[in-house]
Amino acid sequence: MTKPFLSIENLTQTYPDGQGGTMTVFGNATFGVEKGEFVCILGHSGCGKSTIMNILAGLAEPTSGVVVMDGREVSGPSLDRGVVFQNYSLLPWLSTLKNVSFGVAARHPEWSKAEVLEHSRKYLAMVGLEGDVIHRKPSQLSGGMRQRVSIARAFANHPKLLLLDEPFGALDALTRGTIQDELLKIWGDSGQTVFMITHDIDEAILLADRILLMTNGPFARVAESVEITIPRPRNRTAIVEHPNYYAIRNHLVQFLGKRSKELAGQASDGATQSPETVRIDLTDAADEPTPEPRLRAVNT
């Protein structure tokens, strides 16, 4: 079996529990992400999603286990893995343009200043930031605009893997919708591999090729990998009409509402914890040998 582009192998994270023992957040988590894939990870707070994200970014070290990207083990942060943080993490003393260009300059130290600025402007324009706005400081921008800058900064560097940590968590629903559309567009053009944390089921269905579902912690694990069998390009108003939409959505809601709790708290005893692949497709039931049991599982 060939390794996927990004391979997470037996990742375990434990913390001291304050009483001399240890608390396992997740144990032996194993999953992969293919090149060019958009993967969302869904789960309740405290299941270790952000910890996984930080390990992938190289900002944190797992207790055990490895992350292999493109044949090389991840250790420490790298420009190959771009991160969009939940709180935007723009540098408040720099203008919008400088916030993007300092990253571009770090990526391409051989470029001239003009090239760096030109490239930065191009990516800011892709997320709809042009004109005077790019000379403003982040404090003079709305939350939505700040997150756009953060997205532009990440995409402008063409990382091999883009990590999005609940990028729209702090935005209102309308702004969120607009930026999701922009994200889809800029992702479609770039073919980037994306790994994203979210709490929003609809957002995950709209954006992802595959959704990883995590059980509750402690001993959280990536229990299922749900394929989103809705063709692209997707459009938020059109996808709700698709026959698979509510089937998938129900499955996700059931998982998060009920099964994430039922499956929680099981120590892995050293066994590799790979997610079970779930494919829900009502459009061509003939191709799927056993769609019914899956759906029954959904409805129980």
Place this chain on the structure above:
Amino acid sequence: MPSLSLNQRALLLSVVMLVVGLLVWEAAIPAQKAVGELTEYERLTGGGAPKAGVPPPSQVLAKAWEELSNPFYDAGPNDKGIGIQIGYSIYRVLSGYLMAAVVAIPLGFLIGMSPVAYKALNPFIQVLRPISPLAWMPLALFIIQDSEASAIFVIFICSIWPMLINTAFGVAGVRQDWVNVARTHELGHLKTAFTVILPAAAPTIVTGMRISIGIAWLVIVAAEMLVGGTGIGYYVWNEWNNLDLTSVIFSILMIGVVGMMLDAAFASLQRAVAYAE
């Protein structure tokens, strides 16, 4: 009546307070009795000679005019213009202060970045910080053997603490998110220090620098009273020995004005490095 802006009303009030204050001061000074009104006994005991007293503001203003119209004259060791005296004081303050900044800011950076360095140096800082800078003077005079350099050393030792503590505090408090941004962009240690940590901590560092310059200006007056020779502190003490209270009051005002200007310079630096989150 046209409505005045807040600033205009405040200015008006300030002017009124100044004028009233000066008038009260002027009126409170008892007039010298004319010689004709004195009794014989008073005249025999020297009552007719001009009495040394607190001068009225009009006299101080006249003195100020006289001194400020020729601030840089130099008529020997005990008679120099106010500009020269203030120049000496500023020179001492700035040399001691700059040396302190050169030591305190890099050291503060180190302490802020490294919890071990912080814990190791903290006891020394806590003991040395509350020492009155003038208490160092005898030791400085003995070791350095030069009163000029000792005054500068006293300024150095008094300005180092606020800068050191604020730099360490500012650097330690830089948001981890910004450091993570630097890390994910593979910035080296030095690049991270200059492009992320320094601008992030700059407002706190400059606040420390502003506190330091204020303290340095307070201390230089006392230090110069001790070491003597030149400087505004020496000037005040010298005029006291001359019993020239007009000059004393005038130089007190000058100390205030220069201190205010030093503070204003750092306030504008503070505005320049400030950022809104």
